[in-house]
Amino acid sequence: MSKDEFIRSEIERIVRQEQLECFGIVRLGEDPDFPRFQEWMDQNLFAGMSFLKNHQALRKDPRGLGENLKTAIIVGMNYYQGDRAQGVLKLQSPIIAQYARLKDYHGVIKKKGERILAALSDVFEKPVTGRVTSDSAPILERSHAARSGSGFIGKNTCFIHPKTGSFFLLGEILIDIDVPSIVKPAVNASERTEAGGCGTCRRCQVNCPTGALDKAWKLDANKCLSYWSIEHRGLIPIEYWKWFKIYLFGCDICQLVCPYNRGSEFTPHKEIIKVDAVADLYRIAVMDQKDYELMFGGTPLTRAKKEGLIRNALISMSVTNHPRLQDAIAQISASQTLDQTVAGTIAQIRSRTVDQSV
Numbered sequence: 304m305s306k307d308e309f310i311r312s313e314i315e316r317i318v319r320q321e322q323l324e325c326f327g328i329v330r331l332g333e334d335p336d337f338p339r340f341q342e343w344m345d346q347n348l349f350a351g352m353s354f355l356k357n358h359q360a361l362r363k364d365p366r367g368l369g370e371n372l373k374t375a376i377i378v379g380m381n382y383y384q385g386d387r388a389q390g391v392l393k394l395q396s397p398i399i400a401q402y403a404r405l406k407d408y409h410g411v412i413k414k415k416g417e418r419i420l421a422a423l424s425d426v427f428e429k430p431v432t433g434r435v436t437s438d439s440a441p442i443l444e445r446s447h448a449a450r451s452g453s454g455f456i457g458k459n460t461c462f463i464h465p466k467t468g469s470f471f472l473l474g475e476i477l478i479d480i481d482v483p484s485i486v487k488p489a490v491n492a493s494e495r496t497e498a499g500g501c502g503t504c505r506r507c508q509v510n511c512p513t514g515a516l517d518k519a520w521k522l523d524a525n526k527c528l529s530y531w532s533i534e535h536r537g538l539i540p541i542e543y544w545k546w547f548k549i550y551l552f553g554c555d556i557c558q559l560v561c562p563y564n565r566g567s568e569f570t571p572h573k574e575i576i577k578v579d580a581v582a583d584l585y586r587i588a589v590m591d592q593k594d595y596e597l598m599f600g601g602t603p604l605t606r607a608k609k610e611g612l613i614r615n616a617l618i619s620m621s622v623t624n625h626p627r628l629q630d631a632i633a634q635i636s637a638s639q640t641l642d643q644t645v646a647g648t649i650a651q652i653r654s655r656t657v658d659q660s661v
């Protein structure tokens with residue numbers, strides 16, 4: 304084994320000790336996928352996520368994220384919890400996307416990454432410094448993962464490993480060492496080979512309920528249920544309501560139907576599953592700050608904030624004809640500090656005609 308191979312296998316060993324997948328090692332520099340990101344922004348496919356307009360220089364070249372950064376170690380945390388497309392689509396009560404049922408991955412991956420970073424000095428036999436990120440820095444994480452050569456970007460825009468699938472949250476350990484990486488060749492995403500790739504498969508596109516993936520490899524966030532239920536602030540247009548029968552928060556459909564996820568293994572991080580799959584809609588609709596913190600504190604659901612979750616729960620109650628909807632509305636309306644979005648959603652419920660066929 305050469306020295307490079309030894310270093311690589313030691314890095315993989317340390318990463319696996321943290322029960323993370325080691326997708327590979329990538330040299331940092333100008334991101335060749337940045338023009339795709341720019342095009343996506345120029346075409347207004349980012350919907351209301353204006354935070355994506357910030358820090359373009361760093362997204363283009365993430366070396367500026369710290370001092371002397373040269374290399375990224377790409378890690379993945381499996382969050383699969385047994386959901387299946389057929390079961391999910393038949394559900395009578397809405398669920399929460401799988402990644403959001405776990406304790407917030409930003410913190411979990413960060414802690415694991417910091418421990419990996421600390422252990423790297425022994426591997427390189429010199430001090431290693433750097434920075435750990437997971438959805439917490441302006442870096443194109445999927446592009447980096449794909450450049451590791453251990454997987455590819457699917458038509459659903461997710462990073463997919465040909466053997467373990469896409470139910471992985473990504474993290475990067477950025478270090479100030481040049482790892483003469485044993486670079487694997489990139490996988491051709493449009494052909495289907497042993498190494499991965501979509502070929503002619505269009506399952507994610509066909510099954511996306513809202514047409515957000517009508518164009519392969521280009522998600523239109525203006526149509527994505529994940530966007531509406533997690534990122535959007537304010538009212539949700541009625542045309543998207545019927546899908547709140549299936550998902551209260553996030554959406555996994557484009558991944559659940561992907562053939563590469565047929566063999567997904569259950570997450571080894573069971574101890575950090577914090578939230579039930581099926582949501583108790585009434586409890587969410589009437590929750591106060593204390594209930595909210597108790598039920599969802601420290602989980603990715605807090606991204607939507609308390610009012611966003613109440614909005615989602617009211618919509619789900621409305622489209623599932625929940626027997627306690629009026630009770631919930633009465634209780635919320637009695638509150639002295641009625642949030643604008645929640646009040647607006649109640650007004651939408653009172654005047655709505657929703658197509659409920661799913």
Ligand code: B12
Nearest residue numbers: 336343400438443444461462472473492520522529553554
């Ligand atoms: C904004 C955002 C969203 C938005 C927009 C998603 C999107 N597809 O752009 C919304 C809110 C909709 C969203 C939803 C979800 N998200 Co999100 N999100 C992000 C975030 C913060 C930025 C992504 C971004 O820059 N989008 C803009 C597009 C243009 O960039 P991109 O998706 O990275 O695409 C690149 C590649 O696909 C490549 N590319 C583009 N076209 C082509 C074509 C070919 C042929 C090839 C080879 C490559 C290629 O270039 C693009 C630009 O670099 C990242 C974290 C991060 N910093 O990267 C997480 C991230 C992408 N999200 C993640 C997750 C888990 C989700 C959800 C599954 C959550 C859920 N269950 O609801 C869904 C999945 C929906 C989907 N199909 O994408 C994970 C994805 C992990 C993975 N295995 O891919 C990330 C990486 C967070 C993390 N650290 O794990 N998300």
